[in-house]
Amino acid sequence: MIATTLSERRVRSRGGLVGLAVIAATGLCLPFASAGQPFLLMLASHALIAAILALSLDMLTGNTGLLSFGHAAWYGFGAYVAGLLSKSVSSDIAVLILLTLAATLLVSGAVGAILVRQVGKTFAILTLALSQIMFALVFVFSDITGGEDGLQGIPMATFFGAQIVSPATWYAILLGALLLALAGALHIRHAPLGRAWLAIRENSERARFIGMNVTLLKLISYMISASLASLAGLLFVLFNGATSPDLLHWLESGKVLMYVVLGGVGTIFGPVIGAVVFTLAEHYVSSFTDAWLIYFGALFVLIVIVAPGGLFGGAARIATRLSARKPGRRAAQ
Template identity: 40%
Template structure:
């Protein structure tokens, strides 16, 4: 929601909307602080590592939300953005420099380059055709990562990626890597918030609503799709970089189409078009999967069921439900 204009005599409705806006900001700032404070609350190392992975998936899911939620492009190959970056960052870190900023920039640029090239083609399409085409492109990258052994390590992937360094100092695994991830998540969230609230972001919503009409009022639909695709892949690339440092390696399975399906399900379950929802979805997914797979064998079945029910009955996801409750707490009309 755009910041309210500075008008002194607000109507009661506008004033209530404004107080909700303020409350939303307080809530977001509070959750950001909470996320940063986790290591100091006596969480176990295992919990910290798991939460690191969850936040990385959160960044990745946010990047997919830009396409699915804000532009109406359902990508079934979004593993490509993440997986490709794990290789780019991993190979760079192993051979040249493990500096976090340099590796991230390399991964972002590599992801942007591939996104631009594929975007020249995929932006011609939308709907089902877009979904299947992105799946095909992702499979091409997967096959290459499996086959080109000398460069990617084949099915074993990259092994022994060093720890990242930050300003010349090595980042310890565990709490330090967690803080780095959490800070990156917050920066990404704030930047993407700016993107979706900008006139450019509003134009994307127009494309989502109706591509033909958007084109008819003079919007260059393909260019907008291309730009958001590149931004989305760059964000996915940030997630991939963090992931390769967390796992100290890259694996071709990060590029497999099932992974694309997982992240799509996470994003939709979390709530598309909210940026915040996909993060919730990712945290929920990583934790429930971890807690559940050991003692509950029907996890995959339940995940599929939850996804089907979400698509059928609550297309706005967890965030949609949360927002409805939130609006009831801060009603626009009393």
């Protein structure tokens, strides 16, 4: 019994490594494929940020089953905090990351402590409300955040004095951040913490009965998820040089949710692929029609009805079924 679980785990983590390698290879090949097309590299960079954001929501929803309808709150929070800090404190990216993460952990810990005590629907509603509050905050402090116009004139990010200028460098940083985040998510998934989260997702009452501190575990998941989202916001604002309140709008939360649902909740790779596919699709669709929100909404509805596991979820199920046969065959040999 133990032997099968171990081999199963090895198979799965090998699957994770293969996935990581594929994403790394694809990501590394792209700059060569897009040589001479600077716009393509830019689009890919935005897709990478979207992928980190999608992964951050999957860290919460996929792990503990808590559904956040206002994840843009933390994305925007990170973007604004990092933007304001880089204008006032330092433009060093390492300093900014540390300070922004500290701020996010502090605020998300305080808010999350109340939020994660709520179950299902109340949690969903409150997360949506939270994002609206963050949206409103931008306008309350419009003299420092720029209000409707957005936060402009963010100095170029530096790393120990060296300016990060070229799009290729940015692309490498973003790809590196995504790969690190993915590796972290995969590691946690198989670590005791990740196992405990899955137990909560499947049945939080049983998890409590076997002695888990469900509230604390949910809070940890919420804070990690918020931090990763805020990191995505930080990367966005430094890469983009400006940010607008649109980042905090519920449409943005809807998009993040769409990445995760499209890719398959809890599949780790699914949301990342969903984010990339969706960002590219959004770009090409919105170039020939401005009614893309209709297609987007209709697709959302359709996926929830037809393929609740998402596109990647369906593929992953088939893959699991295939790999589940392999150990048996090996045992027979």
